[in-house]
Amino acid sequence: MTLDDALVLDAADPLAPFRERFALPEGVLYLDGNSLGPLPRATPDALADATARQWGERLIRSWNEGWIEAPQRIGAKIAPLIGAATDEVIVGDSTSTHLFKALVAALRVDPARRTVVSETGNFPTDLHVAEGAVGCVPGATLVAVPRDRLAEAIGDDTAVVLLTQVHYKTAERFDLAAWTARAHAAGALVLWDLSHSVGAIPVDLNAADADLAVGCTYKYLNGGPGAPAFLYVAKRWQQRLVSPLSGWMGHAAPFDFEDGYRPAEGMKRWLVGTPSVLAIAALEAALDLWGAVDMTALAAKGAALYDIMAAAGDALGLECITPRDPARRGSHISFRHAHAWEISQALIARGLIGDFRAPDVLRLGLTPLYLSHADVWRAGAMLAEVVRSEEWRDPRFAVRAAVT
Amino acid sequence: MTLDDALVLDAADPLAPFRERFALPEGVLYLDGNSLGPLPRATPDALADATARQWGERLIRSWNEGWIEAPQRIGAKIAPLIGAATDEVIVGDSTSTHLFKALVAALRVDPARRTVVSETGNFPTDLHVAEGAVGCVPGATLVAVPRDRLAEAIGDDTAVVLLTQVHYKTAERFDLAAWTARAHAAGALVLWDLSHSVGAIPVDLNAADADLAVGCTYKYLNGGPGAPAFLYVAKRWQQRLVSPLSGWMGHAAPFDFEDGYRPAEGMKRWLVGTPSVLAIAALEAALDLWGAVDMTALAAKGAALYDIMAAAGDALGLECITPRDPARRGSHISFRHAHAWEISQALIARGLIGDFRAPDVLRLGLTPLYLSHADVWRAGAMLAEVVRSEEWRDPRFAVRAAVT
Numbered sequence: 001m002t003l004d005d006a007l008v009l010d011a012a013d014p015l016a017p018f019r020e021r022f023a024l025p026e027g028v029l030y031l032d033g034n035s036l037g038p039l040p041r042a043t044p045d046a047l048a049d050a051t052a053r054q055w056g057e058r059l060i061r062s063w064n065e066g067w068i069e070a071p072q073r074i075g076a077k078i079a080p081l082i083g084a085a086t087d088e089v090i091v092g093d094s095t096s097t098h099l100f101k102a103l104v105a106a107l108r109v110d111p112a113r114r115t116v117v118s119e120t121g122n123f124p125t126d127l128h129v130a131e132g133a134v135g136c137v138p139g140a141t142l143v144a145v146p147r148d149r150l151a152e153a154i155g156d157d158t159a160v161v162l163l164t165q166v167h168y169k170t171a172e173r174f175d176l177a178a179w180t181a182r183a184h185a186a187g188a189l190v191l192w193d194l195s196h197s198v199g200a201i202p203v204d205l206n207a208a209d210a211d212l213a214v215g216c217t218y219k220y221l222n223g224g225p226g227a228p229a230f231l232y233v234a235k236r237w238q239q240r241l242v243s244p245l246s247g248w249m250g251h252a253a254p255f256d257f258e259d260g261y262r263p264a265e266g267m268k269r270w271l272v273g274t275p276s277v278l279a280i281a282a283l284e285a286a287l288d289l290w291g292a293v294d295m296t297a298l299a300a301k302g303a304a305l306y307d308i309m310a311a312a313g314d315a316l317g318l319e320c321i322t323p324r325d326p327a328r329r330g331s332h333i334s335f336r337h338a339h340a341w342e343i344s345q346a347l348i349a350r351g352l353i354g355d356f357r358a359p360d361v362l363r364l365g366l367t368p369l370y371l372s373h374a375d376v377w378r379a380g381a382m383l384a385e386v387v388r389s390e391e392w393r394d395p396r397f398a399v400r401a402a403v404t
Numbered sequence: 405m406t407l408d409d410a411l412v413l414d415a416a417d418p419l420a421p422f423r424e425r426f427a428l429p430e431g432v433l434y435l436d437g438n439s440l441g442p443l444p445r446a447t448p449d450a451l452a453d454a455t456a457r458q459w460g461e462r463l464i465r466s467w468n469e470g471w472i473e474a475p476q477r478i479g480a481k482i483a484p485l486i487g488a489a490t491d492e493v494i495v496g497d498s499t500s501t502h503l504f505k506a507l508v509a510a511l512r513v514d515p516a517r518r519t520v521v522s523e524t525g526n527f528p529t530d531l532h533v534a535e536g537a538v539g540c541v542p543g544a545t546l547v548a549v550p551r552d553r554l555a556e557a558i559g560d561d562t563a564v565v566l567l568t569q570v571h572y573k574t575a576e577r578f579d580l581a582a583w584t585a586r587a588h589a590a591g592a593l594v595l596w597d598l599s600h601s602v603g604a605i606p607v608d609l610n611a612a613d614a615d616l617a618v619g620c621t622y623k624y625l626n627g628g629p630g631a632p633a634f635l636y637v638a639k640r641w642q643q644r645l646v647s648p649l650s651g652w653m654g655h656a657a658p659f660d661f662e663d664g665y666r667p668a669e670g671m672k673r674w675l676v677g678t679p680s681v682l683a684i685a686a687l688e689a690a691l692d693l694w695g696a697v698d699m700t701a702l703a704a705k706g707a708a709l710y711d712i713m714a715a716a717g718d719a720l721g722l723e724c725i726t727p728r729d730p731a732r733r734g735s736h737i738s739f740r741h742a743h744a745w746e747i748s749q750a751l752i753a754r755g756l757i758g759d760f761r762a763p764d765v766l767r768l769g770l771t772p773l774y775l776s777h778a779d780v781w782r783a784g785a786m787l788a789e790v791v792r793s794e795e796w797r798d799p800r801f802a803v804r805a806a807v808t
Contacts, residue, residue, distance in 0.1 A: 023460045032464050039460035047455055047682070048448065055629055056443035057429045059757060060436050063807035067629065094677020096651030097501060104540070120663050125652035125677065128665040132650035136508070136540035144663060169661075218678070225459055225471060225681035246536035247500030248529035255808045257573075257762050259524050259548060261532040273498020273529065274622070276683035277629035278451070353463060358661050403467035404659045 001308055003381075006373035009304060014297050015368055021289055022222070022370045029352040029379050034196060034332045034365030037222030037286070046285035050278055062277075070280045071228075071271055077287040078221075078230050081295070082194060082213065083204030088232050090267040091217065091283065092275035095195055095229040096125045097245070098214040099162075101270060102231065103133035105241040106160040106189045106212065107140050113159035113188065120144045123168045126193055130162055136244060151182060158188035160212075165203070166196035166330030169357050171322040173201070173329050177208040184209065189237075195219060198230075200302065200331035200367075202295045211237055220331070220367060221290070223283035231270050238266055247272035293369070301368035302331040305376045309333050309364060312380025316387050321361070334363045339392055341400065343383075346392035352382045356404050405712055407785075410777035413708060418701050422773045425693055426626070433756040433783050438600060438736045438769030441626030441690070450689035454682055466681075474684045475632075475675055481691040482625075482634050485699070486598060486617065487608030492636050494671040495621065495687065496679035499599055499633040500529045501649070502618040503566075505674060506635065507537035509645040510564040510593045510616065511544050517563035517592065524548045527572045530597055534566055540648060555586060562592035564616075569607070570600035570734030573761050575726040577605070577733050581612040588613065593641075599623060602634075604706065604735035604771075606699045615641055624735070624771060625694070627687035635674050642670055651676035697773070705772035706735040709780045713737050713768060716784025720791050725765070738767045743796055745804065747787075750796035756786045760808050 010016060023039045024030055030038055054062040066073075075089035082089070093101075103116060114137075116130045127144055134140035145153045154161055161183040166173050176192065183190040191212040197203050199220025205213055213232040217223035233241060242263050248254045249271035252262040263269035303326040310333060313320050318335040337343060337360060344356040354364040366376060386392055414420060427443045428434055434442055458466040470477075479493035486493070497505075507520060518541075520534045531548055538544035549557045558565055565587040570577050580596065587594040596617040601607050603624025609617055617636040621627035637645060646667050652658045653675035656666040667673035707730040714737060717724050722739040741747060741764060748760040758768040770780060790796055 023456070025461045025463070028463070030463060036459075036464045038463065039455065044452065044455050047451060051443065051448050051451055051628075051686070052427070055440075056427045059429070059432070059434060059442060060440045060759065061752075061757075062629070064805045068807050093497075093501070094651065094679070096653075096677035097497070097649060100649055100651075100676075122663075123652075124655065124658070124661050124663065127663050128650045128652055128655060131665045132648045136648055138542050224455075225466070226678040226683075227680065229677065244536045244540055245501060245504055246532045247498065247504075248527075248532055249500075251528065251532060254528070255762060255806075257528050259526075259528070259531050261535045272504075273500035273633070274630040275498070276631065276680050278686055279630075279680035279683045282455070282682055348465075353465075355464065358659060401468045402659075403472050 001311055001377065003374060003377050006308065006377040009373040013301065013372070014294065015301055016372065018289070018369045019372065024370065027351050029375055029382070031352065031354045031364040031366070031371070031379055033367035033370070034219050035355055036225055037219055038370065040222050040286045040289060042288065043224065043282050043285045046281050047278060050281035067277050070277065071275055072267060074280060074284050074287060075230060075267060077284070078198070081198055081203065081290060082232060083206045084232050085206065085235060087266055088235055089230050090270050091228045091230045091280065092271055093229060095193070095214050095216050096129050097272070098229050098231040099126060099129040099193070100133050101243045101245050102191050102212045102214060103130055103160060103162065104136050104244040106191060107133065107137040109189065109240065110159065113157055114139045114141060115157050116140070116142045116160050116162055117150065117153050117158050118142065118144045118162040119147050119150055123164050123193065123195065126162055126164060154183060154186045154188060156187070158186055160189045160191050162191045164193040164195065166200065168196055169361050169363065170334055171330040171332045176203065176210065180208045180210050196330050199290070201299055205232060210234065217283055222286040224279065224286070226279070227283045228275060228279055233267060233270065243270050245272045249273060298368050302366055304373060305366040305368060305371060306333055308373060308376045309366065309380050312383055316384055331367065332363055332365045334361050336360050337362055341404070342392040342397040343386055345397035346386045346394070347382060350382055350386065352379050358404065405715055405781065407778060407781050410712065410781040413777040417705065417776070418698065419705055419772055420776065422693070423776065426774045428774065431755050433779055433786070435756065435758045435768040435770070435775070435783055437771035437774070438623050439759055440629055441623055442774065444626050444690045444693060446692065447628065447686050447689045450685050451682060454685035459681070471681050474681065475679055476671060478684060478688050478691060479634060479671065481688070481694070482602070485602055485607065485694060486636060487610045488636050489610065489639060491670055492639055493634050494674050495632045495634045495684065496675055497633060499597070499618050499620050500533050501676070502633050502635040503530060503533040503597070504537050505647045505649050506595050506616045506618060507534055507564060507566065508540050508648040510595060511537065511541040513593065513644065514563060517561055518543045518545060519561050520544065520546045520564050520566055521554065521557050521562050522546065522548045522566040523551050523554055527568050527597065527599065530566055530568060558587060558590045558592060560591065562590055564593045564595050566595045568597040568599065570604065572600055573765050573767065574738055575734040575736045580607065580614065584612045584614050600734050605703055609636060614638065621687055626690040628683065628690070630683070631687045632679060632683055637671060637674065647674050649676045653677060702772050706770055708777060709770040709772060709775060710737055712777060712780045713770065713784050716787055720788055735771065736767055736769045738765050740764050741766055745808070746796040746801040747790060749801035750790045750798070751786060754786055754790065756783050762808065
């Protein structure tokens with residue numbers, strides 16, 4: 001693969017026009033959209049409208065002019081990206097808070113089933129929140145095992161299987177339908193964390209008969225730093241599950257100001273407090289891009305970008321820990337290296353932003369909406385220069401930041 | 405009191421210059437800042453910077469350029485408004501979510517104490533969340549009684565007394581120090597909801613020896629619709645209490661990506677997921693106003709505004725349900741009327757925005773930072789016209805909105 005080959009692919013890329021929809025800074029190769037998606041060009045105006053007009057001019061009247069339904073309206077825009085019905089998704093709160101609500105609710109379905117089964121090395125908040133959730137249900141425990149022992153860990157005592165579809169470090173992907181079927185065969189529910197899947201690969205929760213899912217919107221969906229996360233509850237569970245975080249916005253009639261809690265119908269019962277209208281406005285602007293995106297084309301381009309970067313890593317003899325088979329991975333690529341931190345810093349100094357995941361992983365996001373084949377080719381060339389020159393040995397690249 | 409009298413008071417008002425710091429729409433008298441504070445003029449630029457520069461240009465680098473410490477930095481700006489030390493307050497999540505975390509943690513202090521004591525008619529989310537919280541602690545129950553039976557309800561079994569200092573409907577105020585002492589005398593903790601106090605009246609949690617507090621920032625603090633709420637935990641409790649919502653941002657070392665949860669030191673352990681950076685930026689811009697506000701002058705002006713509106717209500721023979729004694733109320737005034745809804749709508753049609761609280765309360769916010777004495781005098785005159793003319797009987801004012 002030469003730069004010219006990459007440019008030929010770009011010329012035929014049906015997703016190429018999306019690049020102009022993002023405000024990426026000059027001189028930066030941004031391979032970290034899997035951590036924080038870049039700014040869509042439409043977002044500043046949408047936020048300015050939410051601020052100056054909706055808040056500033058309309059004040060409380062805006063609650064009846066679009067704000068109150070926003071969590072459901074925006075959930076409905078995420079639904080097609082994850083194979084859900086429009087009334088099965090809601091936004092608000094963080095992924096962690098959604099995980100807590102869904103886990104406690106799932107643990108209350110059948111008192112005979114007391115375990116949450118997950119994998120060691122899952123994204124930390126999934127395991128941390130599961131620890132907190134089992135502490136809120138008498139007799140419940142968290143069983144976390146390595147991936148190769150997961151199947152045997154799911155059994156008669158399993159209330160819910162908690163899995164992250166695409167691993168945050170390796171990009172390894174669970175077969176969503178197969179593992180959902182495995183959980184169901186044992187009589188358990190399944191809760192999918194789609195944080196590294198949504199907007200990266202096609203996802204079909206309904207086709208898989210999945211029960212519950214959560215996901216982040218500030219990665220591939222470009223909703224902004226700390227954007228509100230989403231929660232999916234399959235229609236058949238919506239009347240049976242109740243949130244332990246019984247806040248007033250999830251009440252059947254919040255403005256009747258009753259003392260007792262009565263959960264709302266449908267997804268509204270998963271709301272807790274008043275969600276941030278400004279954060280939601282930024283997310284909505286970002287989601288409005290996705291109506292025009294062909295997910296099959298997206299996945300195909302993601303696979304092509306992987307091939308370019310994997311070839312660059314192979315040429316350097318780097319250990320790639322991301323599966324080669326596109327059906328078995330998400331849309332980022334990771335290399336293990338004893339000096340991954342220093343290399344990530346040397347790359348940033350050259351204008352290539354990727355990231356580091358402790359203790360030894362260099363992670364590069366391959367986001368097909370705004371990265372061209374030539375971008376990834378150039379990133380591969382830059383990685384080669386940094387590794388071959390050993391410029392990462394400069395002591396300034398050894399200094400660890402608070403956030404890595 | 406005549407309009408000229410009000411104008412004389414305005415001419416001597418030390419807070420008058422703050423009016424120009426807010427972008428209030430032309431032709432609107434805004435007496436609902438206790439529900440949603442108006443837009444500070446500084447906010448749009450702060451949000452534009454957070455969006456275009458911090459997110460758009462700096463991308464993930466911003467996490468190490470101010471984002472990661474924002475919940476503590478902004479908590480420290482709220483601290484002086486509530487009599488807390490700067491390292492006793494954090495922002496993020498909603499008031500409801502903070503209530504849940506604090507209640508469950510408080511219920512775990514002493515297994516012999518199993519009740520949350522609160523009052524009937526408290527703001528609904530306080531009672532609703534308490535219902536959810538007791539459901540997460542074996543044997544715990546919520547005891548909600550009318551205010552005149554609260555003292556006797558606090559006893560040997562009380563883990564935590566949950567009170568809203570200023571009542572959302574009547575503005576009636578609890579004596580924070582006296583009720584904290586009463587809870588402590590019974591061996592219980594106290595959790596104050598300061599949603600209708602902060603920015604309205606002087607509050608001194610440390611002087612009262614209060615244990616826990618939460619509060620809303622989109623009312624008197626003008627942080628924006630659904631702005632992140634704050635949580636206060638007294639220093640002496642910070643090592644003993646642990647959040648049941650054990651998300652990764654509250655971990656001692658979130659970027660070490662450990663499987664097991666270890667709570668961070670200090671207030672950081674109360675973080676859950678990634679907070680919305682945009683929502684926090686808007687809140688920070690609003691808080692930067694408060695450094696120059698004299699809280700004694702604020703309370704005095706609030707009392708003067710009350711006198712003007714109370715006189716207008718008296719002249720109309722309206723039933724005022726807000727205490728006359730300024731030490732026993734917050735900074736709004738409420739009238740009970742069988743047609744409060746219709747009156748509120750007729751006032752809005754004339755450009756006076758107050759609000760309605762079911763089933764029969766007309767509520768008017770008296771926010772001293774941006775309302776002048778003349779504003780409140782004109783609002784009283786408008787109320788008189790609407791009540792005397794009975795123009796609220798127009799059928800269009802009977803239509804109920806989704807959000808009231």
